Amino acid sequence: xxxxxxxxxxxxxxxxxxxxxxxxxxxxxxxxxxxxxxxxxxxxxxxxxxxxxxxxxxxxxxxxxxxxxxxxxxxxxxxxxxxxxxxxxxxxxxxxxxxxxxxxxxxxxxxxxxxxxxxxxxxxxxxxxxxxxxxxxxxxxxxxxxxxxxxxxxxxxxxxxxxxxxxxxxxxxxxxxxxxxxxxxxxxxxxxxxxxxxxxxxxxxxxxxxxxxxxxxxxxxxxxxxxxxxxxxxxxxxxxxxxxxxxxxxxxxxxxxxxxxxxxxxxxxxxxxxxxxxxxxxxxxxxxxxxxxxxxxxxxxxxxxxxxxxxxxxxxxxxxxxxxxxxxxxxxxxxxxxxxxxxxxxxxxxxxxxxxxxxxxxxxxxxxxxxxxxxxxxxxxxxxxxxxxxxxxxxxxxxxxxxxxxxxxxxxxxxxxxxxxxxxxxxxxxxxxxxxxxxxxxxxxxxxxxxxxx
Ligand code: IFM
Numbered sequence: 242x243x244x245x246x247x248x249x250x251x252x253x254x255x256x257x258x259x260x261x262x263x264x265x266x267x268x269x270x271x272x273x274x275x276x277x278x279x280x281x282x283x284x285x286x287x288x289x290x291x292x293x294x295x296x297x298x299x300x301x302x303x304x305x306x307x308x309x310x311x312x313x314x315x316x317x318x319x320x321x322x323x324x325x326x327x328x329x330x331x332x333x334x335x336x337x338x339x340x341x342x343x344x345x346x347x348x349x350x351x352x353x354x355x356x357x358x359x360x361x362x363x364x365x366x367x368x369x370x371x372x373x374x375x376x377x378x379x380x381x382x383x384x385x386x387x388x389x390x391x392x393x394x395x396x397x398x399x400x401x402x403x404x405x406x407x408x409x410x411x412x413x414x415x416x417x418x419x420x421x422x423x424x425x426x427x428x429x430x431x432x433x434x435x436x437x438x439x440x441x442x443x444x445x446x447x448x449x450x451x452x453x454x455x456x457x458x459x460x461x462x463x464x465x466x467x468x469x470x471x472x473x474x475x476x477x478x479x480x481x482x483x484x485x486x487x488x489x490x491x492x493x494x495x496x497x498x499x500x501x502x503x504x505x506x507x508x509x510x511x512x513x514x515x516x517x518x519x520x521x522x523x524x525x526x527x528x529x530x531x532x533x534x535x536x537x538x539x540x541x542x543x544x545x546x547x548x549x550x551x552x553x554x555x556x557x558x559x560x561x562x563x564x565x566x567x568x569x570x571x572x573x574x575x576x577x578x579x580x581x582x583x584x585x586x587x588x589x590x591x592x593x594x595x596x597x598x599x600x601x602x603x604x605x606x607x608x609x610x611x612x613x614x615x616x617x618x619x620x621x622x623x624x625x626x627x628x629x630x631x632x633x634x635x636x637x638x639x640x641x642x643x644x645x646x647x648x649x650x651x652x653x654x655x656x657x658x659x660x661x662x663x664x665x666x667x668x669x670x671x672x673x674x675x676x677x678x679x680x681x682x683x684x685x686x687x688x689x690x691x692x693x694x695x
Contacts, residue, residue, distance in 0.1 A: 243689040245623070246630025252641035253686045254316035254354075255309065255663070256593045258362035258406065260292050261650040263322060265299035269337035272328025274364040275374070275415075276653070279422035288656035295651045297671050299341070306348050308647060308664060308673060313686045316355045318592060318643045319345070320362035320406065321395075323387055330366030330383050334390045346398040355400035357643075359460065360388055360445060362406040363415070363422070363653075370423050375416065375434040384441040388448045396453045403530055403592065404442040407462040408435060408490050418547070421654050428547045429508015436513050439493055443521035460530035460592045461490045465574040469540030469553040478550040479539040481505060485550075486537070487575070488582075495583040497523035506548060528640070530592035531579070533625075536571035559617075562597040563659055569624035576632040576639065588638045591629060595645030596621045597652070597659035600676065613665055618678040626685065644682060648673065 243251075260276050276292060283289035298305055309317055323330065325338035349356045361384065369380055391399075405411075415421040417431035425431070446457050466483040468475035481502060488500040497519045503509050542551035558566040572594070579586055600615035622644065629639050649662035657668065663679040666672075 244685075245626040245689075246634055247626065247642075247689060248633055250640070251689065252315045252355075252590075253682075253689065254314035254318060254357070254641070254643050255312070255645070255647040256318035256643035257646050257648075257650065258320045258359065258364075259322035259325075260295075260320075260362065260364040261646075261652070262296040262298040262305075262648060264293060264295040264297045266291075266293050268299065269325060269341055270328055270335045271322065271338065272324035272330070273367040274322070274324045275367055275370045275422040276364055278367045278370070279424050282424075285424065286654055286656045287658050290651065290656040292651045294671075296648050296666055298648075301671070302345055303348055304673065305647065306352055306354070308675070308679075309349075309354055310352045311675075312647075312663070312679065312683050313690065314354070315690075316357050316400070316641060316643065317349055318357040318359065318403070320359035320364075321391060322364050323361065324364060324366045326390055327366065327383075327387055328368075330369035330380075331386065334394070339390075339394055342395060343398075346395060350398060356398060357401045357403065358391070358395070358399045359403040359406050360384075360391060361404065361441070363411050365423070374423055375412075375437045376427075378437060378440075381437055381441045381444055385444050385448055388445040392449050392451075392453060396449075396455065399455060401456045401458070401528070402445075402449055403458055403460045404445045405438055406460045407532055408438040408442075409462050409486055412438065427508075429506050430510075432503070432509040433513045435489060436518070439490065439522045440518055442494070443524050446524045446526065447521070456527035458526050458528035458530050458587070458590070459490075459494055460532060461494075462532045462534075462593075463487050463491075463575045463579065464533070464535060464537045465571045465578060466537050466539055469538045475540045478541060482537065482539045482550045485548075487578070491529075491579065491583065493519065493522045494526070495523070495529070495586055526587050528588050528590055529579075529586055530590050531576065532593035532645075533572045533575060533591065534594065534596075535565040536568045536574070561617075561621075562599055563655075565596070567596065567621060569621075569628045572625055572628040573631050573635075576629075576637050577635065580637050588640050590641040590643065591625075591639065592643050593645040594625050594642070595661050597661050599660045612675060612677040612680055615676040615678045618663070618676065619681045622678060622682060622685075 280291040412435040416425045416434045419426040468479035484500040484502040538553045539550050540553045555566040646661045648664050649660040649666040652659040665674040
């Protein structure tokens with residue numbers, strides 16, 4: 242066991258998503274994604290920006306992967322942009338898109354870094370959205386074809402596959418309340434989107450397994466929930482929110498059934514489920530990806546709110562620049578709850594965890610050695626690794642950690658205003674400047690892997 246109580250063989254890395262870093266949205270024949278369309282309405286994005294340039298990773302990936310080599314992690318979680326592979330979401334693969342991801346995967350493998358690939362991280366081709374997007378069951382078939390292309394092209398280079406990223410956020414924020422692409426306000430009826438995303442997940446697992454033995458998993462966002470007060474009403478609302486946020490996607494995948502309590506949320510109807518769907522959705526997985534950022538306190542919603550529950554402020558906890566409460570213990574808590582609810586859960590990887598702090602020239606101090614002194618990110622990282630160590634000590638099989646993220650990037654509806662990077666991205670020049678947390682994470686990885694990692 243190392244300093245944080247993490248077992249031998251535990252892997253470290255960073256996580257990212259294509260739409261947030263690549264830029265070059267008009268190059269290589271890439272089609273439009275729902276995020277390109279959503280960002281065209283400037284008021285949708287906090288700083289009225291778009292992902293057109295992002296980190297320009299499309300052109301600078303070699304420099305970014307050199308940074309990864311310096312960091313020393315074994316694994317790198319990235320996503321493939323569906324609109325680069327199939328610009329309209331259907332039809333033959335675009336050769337430039339395929340060639341780009343071959344270059345990317347080769348560059349990682351040349352550096353001895355394992356590519357962990359997310360198939361869908363929220364960037365649906367706009368043409369599919371125009372045909373109903375995830376409300377339309379046909380999108381599952383389109384996703385199946387897209388998965389076949391990725392499997393056949395990249396199957397021998399990818400070390401692990403993740404089907405969909407955080408479907409609870411994509412469904413809830415993007416389709417229920419309209420605060421992210423595609424900007425729909427379906428409220429409870431967004432459940433149809435949830436179900437189709439899960440069907441796409443299970444279908445993709447089967448397709449990958451037809452020819453590959455590579456590990457496959459899903460990535461869910463989890464947040465431990467507590468009632469805002471000791472009242473019975475808040476306890477009930479917190480339990481309902483827990484089913485919505487934590488159960489809606491874990492339970493069908495790990496047990497083959499939705500939490501029945503979801504039916505209490507107005508607009509949610511199970512009528513969309515067809516015979517055989519739950520078997521597809523609950524296909525056994527090789528690993529389960531947990532994204533953890535913050536805990537949630539739940540109380541009653543204000544009048545005319547679309548759902549009965551609402552998040553309430555935590556008193557006394559520090560918050561990140563996103564306003565997210567920092568509670569490392571929450572990671573141990575949610576892992577424990579997941580293990581208790583789903584004893585059959587496969588090995589877990591923490592597929593995302595990180596914090597937004599603008600500790601740059603304006604927001605912080607330039608320290609010795611040129612590193613930006615982001616002490617709060619270092620504490621966040623160390624405390625969350627320690628929480629994972631405690632989970633391991635409690636018998637939970639956690640096998641790796643992906644920090645979100647290497648570079649400051651385009652944080653969706655927050656634009657460039659939230660800085661999650663171990664490496665600062667200088668906005669005007671796109672220069673990459675490692676923060677102190679980058680060097681601290683490198684040291685942690687080095688000491689965990691030993692002097693001569695293979
Ligand atoms: O940037 C996002 C990522 O795309 C999905 N998980 C949460 C991150 C931080 O908000």
